[in-house]
Each structure stands twice: as structure tokens, then as C-alpha cells.
Amino acid sequence: MKRFLDLADLERDAVLDLLALAARLEQHPEPRALAGRILGMVFFNPSLRTLASFQAGMARLGGTSFVVTPGQGTWKLEHKLGAIMDGDRAEHVREGIPVLASYCDVFGIRAFAEGTDMAFDLAETQFNAMADTVDKPLINLESAVNHPCQALADWKTLNDLGVPQSGKFVLSWVKHPRALPLAVPAATLHMAAMRGMDVTVLRPDGFALPEAIMNKARLAAAASGGSVRETDNRAEALQGAQVLYAKEWGSTRHYGDAAGDAALRAHLGDWTVDESWFANADAQCKFMHCLPVRRNVAVADHVLDGPRSVVLREAHNRMPAQMAVLHRLLAHST
């Protein structure tokens, strides 16, 4: 494995191997496995879990990290090719990224969607332009439409909890004050499909996931024996569900159009998860969310604080999952 950019780049068995490695590192730490190795991370967008869990995970394997945050301690970086750089961006990613990568043994980039042109974002134009300048093992710390570290951690969480491989998994849109990117819904949908689950995407009208994202998940489901469908019918979707994975995202009908998105959103006042959502679900149905989550907007306190919630376990699993990625990328290289 030279890069960890998308779970879809890996065979299903390779993912299972990573998960086994994550479980093994949790039980049997290898505190010197990556001694002397250096992880560099650049965050174009804020982070809490990724920032902390990668630093902690790298240290638990004996390695070291450095973090660069453009716009904060470091100037802003320009992405646009051919730009005449006379504005507030003092350096281009075509210099900044390969320079930073040249100091380390493994490199990670976080760069969210631009959120204006869906085709541009679906093609991972910005992330890929940076990735092309990096000749080191590279990790996607969340890009326009992907978040493979979250997906791997969530898969581990499903395994840890004994959720059946073919169980019913509902990915539901939930309320948020404004449009958020498609990275986590896309990665979560694909992960559950690749795991072999019976996946339902529950979302209101105007928030259907792009065909490219749905098709990628359908392909993964076809290979794993899972299934993928979508609906706006909550009761039907949650019937017998073993997992409700809540996530916020922006209107795809009004991509990049904040006013259009807000107009749709204004009529979706009841998309806050509360216990009533679970009326027809499996009695043990789990509540998942990648965090950060807005309490009493996306989900009610009583669900987050109740026995269904496994959000802390998901977040904790970021660390062992990423330790497995780091180990696989680095332990056998020189």
C-alpha cells in the first residue's frame, strides 16, 4: 500500500487485513514500529479528532508528527493553476505541498470541497492536484468527497459491536444550520456497501446523493453481496434497522447555492434524530455519527447520552484504524 486515499482503492481483503492489524495494535502495541519516522500533516480546514488521533497514533508507534495549518502560523496557499498571485495567498500548493512532503516519511492532507462546482469536487480536482506533487506515502485526511480514515474507523466500530456483515444500515440526512460537504456521507455509504450491508440512504427531497456517489456504492455492494437504495420515507427506512448513521450535508439540487439550500432546509424542521426515529428499528439499533455533532439540532441529547449512541467508540477507533494505516504504509518500507 503506497497511498491511503480511498477505501475503494483497496480490495475488500486488504481492508479486512487493515482492520485485523488495527485490532492487533490495540491489543499488542508496537511502540517502536515507526521509530524515527515522521508524519507531516497539512490542514486546510479545521480538525479535532484527525489532528489529535494521528499525532497520538503516530507517537504510540514511536514516530513523530508535525502539523501545518495554512492561514494560521503559515500564510494561505493558492490552489488555482495559472493564478497571478497578487492577492493574499503568498505561496502556491505546487511549492508548499511537495516541500512539506520532502521533510517527512508519510504525509497527510485535509482539504474540504470548494462547494461551488459539483463536478470539480466529485473529481477531487483540488486534492488530486496536490497529491500529484507528493512522492511519499500519502493519506487523505478528508477531501472533497472522501474520508477514508473515518470509514475505516466506522467499519472497525461495526465489527467491535458485532453488527452483522449483512445487517441493515441506514445513513440518514439530519439538520444543520447550513450546507456541509459530501465527504462523510459518500465515504460512509461506500464503506457500509463494501462491508456487505443492506444500506438505505434516507434523505429529504433535494438532498439525493450524486449519481457518481450512489453508483460507486452500488458497485461495492454488488461485489460484497450488499445492497444500496434510497428513500425519503423515514418509517420504511428504519424498519428493522441495526444502525442509524446520521450525517448532515448540503442540498445537491442547489449545490453551491446557499439561498436555495437554505430555502429547502427551512422546511425540514423534524430532521433531528430523537428516540421516536427508532420505533420500528431493531431493539438494539445503534446510533452512529462521525462528530462533530450539533446537539439538539442533528440529534437530541437523550439519544447521544443514551445507550444507543456509539459515537465515542467511533471517534476512539480513529486512532487504532489510523495506526494500522501508518504501520502498513511505513513499517516495511525503508
Add this chain to the structure above:
Amino acid sequence: MKRFLDLADLERDAVLDLLALAARLEQHPEPRALAGRILGMVFFNPSLRTLASFQAGMARLGGTSFVVTPGQGTWKLEHKLGAIMDGDRAEHVREGIPVLASYCDVFGIRAFAEGTDMAFDLAETQFNAMADTVDKPLINLESAVNHPCQALADWKTLNDLGVPQSGKFVLSWVKHPRALPLAVPAATLHMAAMRGMDVTVLRPDGFALPEAIMNKARLAAAASGGSVRETDNRAEALQGAQVLYAKEWGSTRHYGDAAGDAALRAHLGDWTVDESWFANADAQCKFMHCLPVRRNVAVADHVLDGPRSVVLREAHNRMPAQMAVLHRLLAHST
């Protein structure tokens, strides 16, 4: 010792043990004592000494640190229970804090007083709500009304300088452009009382420390053989003093009322420490301050740059004192 939140949680002998350990680690480093261990720190408020000395101290024991700063590289965190989170705070401390703690072996939190409701702050409401979510060894990096790391470092400084256990210690209010929290005056007063000193709190009218803080110090003095009193008479307070510890804090009569505080403050132009303050003090009287200090507002240049000042030693002692805390919290756990 599972937590280091308040010097008052420890028996006096346990503090003396910590101080002995700090002195030993200064003389005989243990560069592998905490190898592989990880310290996570979250700073809701700015820091210089705490940020640097904990990272350096942890590294000197072989461990690693990560730092999270909400509002800077990480979104802002909500503290309020039951909040409907539709504003600028993207995550609640009830998720953010236990998640971060789950990545490390020892965790530290800095969260200053809210400064509006004195009872809320005196009860350490905000800090305790976070502490309740942490199941790891925990360190108070300064809370609403406490700063035990500073207190321990200051006690070490008094020992290093040979200040007698029962010597005369004056904690004096000094000028500042605006109200500051009670954390350091409260912790300093309690520390000096617990050490067994003859403590005088010197402060202008309207700046008396809250009864809860005074009573806690009196209890400590009763146990150690020390004493605690307050006055607004500078000459009387400093008569024979061996230590003048200067600190800024807000009016307790006008707690949370900036205008009321400012009105009192306007008439306190001569509360800048200069050499005249020491006229009746012990000839060797030391000048202490926890830093940061505003030169020529809280204290004159000639005092800070003169032989009485031990502020650099105090600041340096943060590191060995905190190394002792880290060592005690972690070295014998698994």
C-alpha cells in the same frame, strides 16, 4: 494520585513528596520514565508557560504531547448543557473532551472563569463538567479559581530560595487594565497557607477575595500552623515581609460588571509595585509574580530587573514541578 486538580485534594505530605520528586528529577533526569506515554492538552484560553513547559517536561521524561486549541485549528466547543447548537460552536465538550482524552494517557484542561456569575465560577462548574467526562489521569492547567501547577512551582521556588516555612508572605493586588480571574490569587493564597506561612492578603476596598477562598486558606493554615489575614494597609502588610507576591484580579464587589470594576480601578493608580513598597520589608524580601506581567503597570521595571525578582525562577520551576506531577500520575500505572 489519579488527578491533579487542586493542591487541597492532597495531604500536605503528598505535596512534600511531589516537591521532593521535582527536586530529584531536576538533579537526576529520567529520560525514559514515560516513554510511549502521551499527554493531551486542550487550551480554551491562551498560554505561554503551561503550553511550553508541559511539552518540554513530558519530552524530558520520554513522552509525547499533543495540543488542541478550540477556535484555532479546531472549531469552538459548546459548554452549556441542553444547548440547541445552531450557533458558531460546532461540537459540545461532552463529545470533544472524552474523545480527546481517549487518545492519550494523561489529559490536561485549561478553562478560565466565565467571569459573570461568581457562584458558578467558585463551584468550578465548567471545569468539573468536563472533568466528569474524562476517565484518564487529569491535570488542571488553570480553571476558574485554581492553578495547582503554578502553586506547586511557587512552593518549590520558596523552598529553593530558603524562605522559612513560617515566613511572612504578602499576596498583593496590583494594577491591570481590566478585571482578571481569581485562579492565581486563590491558588497562591492556599499554597502559602498550606506551606505554613504567615499570609497577608493586601488589596484595595472592593477587591476582597470571596469568603469561600479565604475560608479554604484558613483551613489549610489551621492544619499547617500558618495564618491568614487581609488588609488594605500596605505599610502594615509589608512590615517584615519575606515575600511580596503580586497579582492582578477583578473586583469581587462588581464581579462580571466591567463598568463597576473599571470605576473602582480608576482610583487605584498607585498600585504599581516599586522599590518604595519594600521600605519596611525584610531586607532580602523577594518579589514573585506568576507571569505574564505588565511592566510599569503591575510592577516597575526596576523591581523586575532588580535583585528581588525571582519571577524567572518561578516560571522555570513550572517544568520540574509538572514533571513530578506527570511522573506520579503515570510512572506506576500501566
Add this chain to the structure above:
Amino acid sequence: MKRFLDLADLERDAVLDLLALAARLEQHPEPRALAGRILGMVFFNPSLRTLASFQAGMARLGGTSFVVTPGQGTWKLEHKLGAIMDGDRAEHVREGIPVLASYCDVFGIRAFAEGTDMAFDLAETQFNAMADTVDKPLINLESAVNHPCQALADWKTLNDLGVPQSGKFVLSWVKHPRALPLAVPAATLHMAAMRGMDVTVLRPDGFALPEAIMNKARLAAAASGGSVRETDNRAEALQGAQVLYAKEWGSTRHYGDAAGDAALRAHLGDWTVDESWFANADAQCKFMHCLPVRRNVAVADHVLDGPRSVVLREAHNRMPAQMAVLHRLLAHST
């Protein structure tokens, strides 16, 4: 070597020794050479390469770093002596700097020129006032008129590329939206002269380097057998050049006068390096720049992306050059 503040503080042979050590550490890493040692860095100005390459380089030698950024996570620091500190600067460098230095084994400071009074900046008044408070090995991470780490890395790059010691080196002013400091042009000019090169400073009228900077370079050239001259004639300057080193700086005729600087700058539209600049240069002429560089303002895309550009190598060389500095400052001390 106790401090690394200026290449001019070293004998030429000592620089050659550092470069040999840098080359050796690149080939034969010493991952435990600085085990347990701590580098502290304070950045009064933004950074990308310095921030990352020092952390990575220190880690590659087994050491650890901490970073403090006044104004970001840490309050702003006051520099002015005798200041009455009732504004937004909560701590003076006379406390902040020695305190931070007391936690580490080697310390670095970045503090750009104030940019108002040339004599103040040429005297390194601000940097030296801080340096005077530090009793540890100290590294200049870029001061008002110096950047010795960049100079050492550039010298290494010239060696790596086989540029003859007496080759023709052109330091050229290039376009930028506004005035930038003199640190890199001053350090680069001196470095090339000390290396023994035939150095031409190419700059428009109003941008001549200060006499103090020119004279220092002439002294270095006299000792090394090199030469230093200046011109505003581009064709003449680049005739036979083996290196074109582009750099932006502010008008020295209008130092600290943004309007005067901008008025001069408005007529310099053709000072963007493109391939036409190399018409009479050596066929193999290299393009150098310390980065960050504004594409299509200072230099055209086709030059940066073409075969002449060695800017990534320069940037990468920051790491081994600085590892040599850290090693020399620390490896034989206790």
C-alpha cells in the same frame, strides 16, 4: 559553536564543516544523536519551511520540539524597553523569551524587521535584545536583516548542483505586491560572496541594498576571492550567469514609506522573471528562490515548472542544513 545567528560569525572553514556535516547526516542518519534534547522555537512571524523543517530535522536526530506563536494560542509580546504595558501586549520579551529558553536545550527565534527605521533594523535591535536574554544555544530563524539557515541551505544547494565556487551568481530584485524585508537578499548576497562567487546584485533604481549590507558582502568576497557589484542593467547582469536568485524586497530609498515604495513599484511591471531573462545566461543557468514565491508576479509558471528551477531542492536542503546546525550546537554539549 554556541550560537548560529549569522554566517559571518563563522570562519569560512567552519561553514564548510557544517556543510560536510549536513551532507553526512543526509547519507548517514544519526537517529539518536540528540535523544532527549529539546528545541524551543518562537515565531513572531509566519513560517512554513522553517516551522516544518526544524521540527522534522530535530525529530530525525532523536530530539523533540515545541513551538510558541505570540498572538495565536499565546498573547502578543511587547518588545519596547520601558514600555508602560497597558495595551494589548500582555507580556514583555524580557520575561517571555528567557522563560521559554529555560525549558529547552536549544532555542530559535523568528522576528522580522519592524520596517520603519532602517538603522534600527540594520542593527538587529529587536533580535539582539531578545538574544541577550537567552543563555542557551540560539538559532536565528530569520531576523530583520539575516536568515542564516536559508543561506546555509542555499550554499548546500549550490554545492549539490556542482555550481563552480567562482561561478557567476545574480541576485535579482523581482516584483511583489508590497515591500518585503531585506533579510533574505542580505543573507543570500553575503553567502554567495563568502562562497567565492562573482556576485551581481540586479535591482531597479530606488532598491539598492544598504551600504552596510553591500560592505559586509564585499568584505566576505575579499576574503574568499569572490566579487560583488550592483547594476540595474538586466542583460549585462545575466550575461553568462550560472545562477539567477530572485528575491523581492522593499525600496530602501523609501524605507518604511509604503506610499513611496508603491509609487516606485508601479513602474516596474516587467520585473517578473521569465525565460527571456536567460537569453544571454549560461545554458545551464539555474533559477533559485527561497520561497514562498508568488507565481506569475515574481516569476512565470514556465520558469518555476521548468528545468532551471531548483527551488524545491533549496527548500528541502533547509532540513539537512539545520540538522547540521542542531548537531553542532548540541551533540557535544551536556
